[in-house]
Amino acid sequence: MLQTVFGYDAFRGQQAEIIETVVGGGDALVLMPTGAGKSLCYQVPALVREGTGVVVSPLIALMQDQVDALAALGVRAAFLNSSQRLDQRREVEAAYLAGELDLLYLAPERLNVPDTVRLLERGRIALFAIDEAHCVSSWGHDFRPDYLALAMLHDHWPDVPRIALTATATAATAAEIVTRLRLDDAAQFVASFDRPNIEYRIVAKDTPRAQLLTLLRAEHAGDAGIVYCLSRKSVEQTAAFLEKEGIPALPYHAGLDADVRATNQARFLREPGLVMVATIAFGMGIDKPDVRFVAHLDLPKSVEGYYQETGRAGRDGAPATAWLAYGLADVVSQRKFIDSSDGDAAHRRRLSAHLDAMLALCETVECRRVQLLAYFGQQAEPCGNCDTCTSPPQTWDGTVPAQKLLSAVWRLADRRQRYGAGHVIDILLGQTTDRVTQLGHTDLTVFGIGTELGADEWRGVVRQLLAQQLLAVADGYGTLMLTESSAAVLKGERTVALRREAPKAARSSSRKKSSAAETVALDAPGEAVFERLRAWRSVTAKEAGMPPYVIFHD
Numbered sequence: 026m027l028q029t030v031f032g033y034d035a036f037r038g039q040q041a042e043i044i045e046t047v048v049g050g051g052d053a054l055v056l057m058p059t060g061a062g063k064s065l066c067y068q069v070p071a072l073v074r075e076g077t078g079v080v081v082s083p084l085i086a087l088m089q090d091q092v093d094a095l096a097a098l099g100v101r102a103a104f105l106n107s108s109q110r111l112d113q114r115r116e117v118e119a120a121y122l123a124g125e126l127d128l129l130y131l132a133p134e135r136l137n138v139p140d141t142v143r144l145l146e147r148g149r150i151a152l153f154a155i156d157e158a159h160c161v162s163s164w165g166h167d168f169r170p171d172y173l174a175l176a177m178l179h180d181h182w183p184d185v186p187r188i189a190l191t192a193t194a195t196a197a198t199a200a201e202i203v204t205r206l207r208l209d210d211a212a213q214f215v216a217s218f219d220r221p222n223i224e225y226r227i228v229a230k231d232t233p234r235a236q237l238l239t240l241l242r243a244e245h246a247g248d249a250g251i252v253y254c255l256s257r258k259s260v261e262q263t264a265a266f267l268e269k270e271g272i273p274a275l276p277y278h279a280g281l282d283a284d285v286r287a288t289n290q291a292r293f294l295r296e297p298g299l300v301m302v303a304t305i306a307f308g309m310g311i312d313k314p315d316v317r318f319v320a321h322l323d324l325p326k327s328v329e330g331y332y333q334e335t336g337r338a339g340r341d342g343a344p345a346t347a348w349l350a351y352g353l354a355d356v357v358s359q360r361k362f363i364d365s366s367d368g369d370a371a372h373r374r375r376l377s378a379h380l381d382a383m384l385a386l387c388e389t390v391e392c393r394r395v396q397l398l399a400y401f402g403q404q405a406e407p408c409g410n411c412d413t414c415t416s417p418p419q420t421w422d423g424t425v426p427a428q429k430l431l432s433a434v435w436r437l438a439d440r441r442q443r444y445g446a447g448h449v450i451d452i453l454l455g456q457t458t459d460r461v462t463q464l465g466h467t468d469l470t471v472f473g474i475g476t477e478l479g480a481d482e483w484r485g486v487v488r489q490l491l492a493q494q495l496l497a498v499a500d501g502y503g504t505l506m507l508t509e510s511s512a513a514v515l516k517g518e519r520t521v522a523l524r525r526e527a528p529k530a531a532r533s534s535s536r537k538k539s540s541a542a543e544t545v546a547l548d549a550p551g552e553a554v555f556e557r558l559r560a561w562r563s564v565t566a567k568e569a570g571m572p573p574y575v576i577f578h579d
């Protein structure tokens with residue numbers, strides 16, 4: 026079947042074992058990264074076994090593509106979903122009952138319709154395949170309530186083998202799939218989740234769109250790629266920005282009309298060199314081999330989501346980049362999201378745990394790949410192909426700055442007050458902003474004790490203390506509070522290693538330029554000052570579209 030129908034030479038990885046299990050009538054749980062070739066694991070058994078292979082898939086938008094691709098190979102495949110007219114559905118049903126279908130794709134909500142169950146009962150089923158099985162996990166990022174009802178397949182058809190497949194592989198998700206789909210007797214197949222050709226890079230967010238543009242121009246000119254943004258608005262703005270800069274980009278989010286989404290998706294798959302700017306609504310099941318980069322302009326909500334999204338890069342095995350820009354504001358907005366999310370306290374705790382794991386990955390001084398795989402319970406050697414491997418971050422003993430910052434938070438808490446990072450940093454730097462003065466914070470003993478670091482460096486300290494859970498964001502306003510672990514640092518019982526931040530090239534050069542101009546103004550006397558200043562000022566004034574003149578105050 027592999028050679029005659031699909032035209033491939035050999036099975037990959039554990040495909041052969043999985044296929045043997047299902048052909049033999051056994052259940053299987055398959056955990057394999059994106060692009061590993063999960064579809065074949067149910068397509069081949071569906072052809073070998075008598076009857077129709079019923080595939081439950083949440084990817085309605087891709088069903089047509091999949092069925093067309095199978096038809097081109099001579100496989101008799103069809104789908105049933107809400108996008109069809111009644112007569113189209115009737116036709117598919119008749120083909121199924123006549124035993125003329127090798128594969129039948131169903132949207133999960135179809136199986137919640139008694140009519141569908143009755144229909145299936147009247148035909149012959151080779152197997153059930155439950156694709157994207159992590160959708161059954163109620164706290165995953167792709168939860169589909171309709172997946173919960175799939176447990177009934179076991180009761181209705183105890184003798185039909187079931188195969189559940191997903192690219193999400195933490196032990197917790199796997200256990201939840203087993204319980205919720207009643208797959209206790211299923212053989213489990215877990216592939217390595219390493220994607221050695223993907224270079225992971227995580228940078229501090231400064232001017233995210235400009236940073237992205239620099240990356241694309243320097244390393245990915247003309248390449249196809251995906252840019253993930255958290256909000257629809259940001260998707261639109263980023264796509265427009267790239268277009269304006271001459272990089273062909275398309276937007277994709279759930280707020281766009283279905284036909285616009287379908288057109289953009291089809292164009293991305295078929296035309297070379299397009300950049301898809303999308304929310305996480307885009308990408309599940311997409312089989313485009315030559316995606317050369319996946320960029321995140323906002324912090325993903327979990328390591329699992331991040332891994333799935335970045336896994337869409339480099340499916341052809343050629344080098345690809347996974348690039349993420351993240352900053353303090355991301356932590357605050359995620360906290361806001363968690364606080365305002367539906368669900369009970371336990372649900373919010375799990376969301377928080379996801380965020381903490383994501384932060385730890387961002388601030389790690391170890392190999393990103395080692396950290397990522399450890400999250401999936403797999404071991405690896407430092408890869409030599411991620412940012413922390415190629416330019417290992419220097420660490421420094423940040424115990425004293427950590428103590429200063431935590432003290433400031435503690436002193437404020439003493440006054441029953443909480444503030445965000447910006448205000449706390451102003452206090453440490455001894456800035457007499459209106460707010461600092463009005464609130465009387467110049468009286469705090471911690472006022473002005475932190476001038477050894479700049480505001481950017483302090484923001485880095487805050488981010489890393491958050492990642493190490495020595496500090497927490499209290500609410501959606503981003504106010505800071507101590508954690509259980511903070512006390513040990515304050516009492517000097519625990520040291521804090523911090524990552525040295527890479528200098529920000531663009532910003533430091535612009536700073537140098539302006540300070541040079543100031544030096545000229547102050548050093549040279551009289552007429553010379555005037556000439557130098559006018560020359561300097563008229564250039565910048567022209568650039569700014571202002572009349573070229575200089576005002577002297579003294």
Ligand code: ADP
Pocket residue numbers: 033034035036037040057058059060061062063064065312
């Ligand atoms: P997944 O669902 O695991 O993300 P797919 O099933 O979409 O991956 O397969 C990814 C790609 O790999 C497809 O283009 C598929 O045709 C190809 N593929 C799968 N198995 C093999 C194989 N044994 N040999 C060659 N190519 C394969």
Ligand code: MG
Pocket residue numbers: 063064156310
């Ligand atoms: Mg798949």
Ligand code: ZN
Pocket residue numbers: 391392393394395407408409410411412413414
């Ligand atoms: Zn590495």
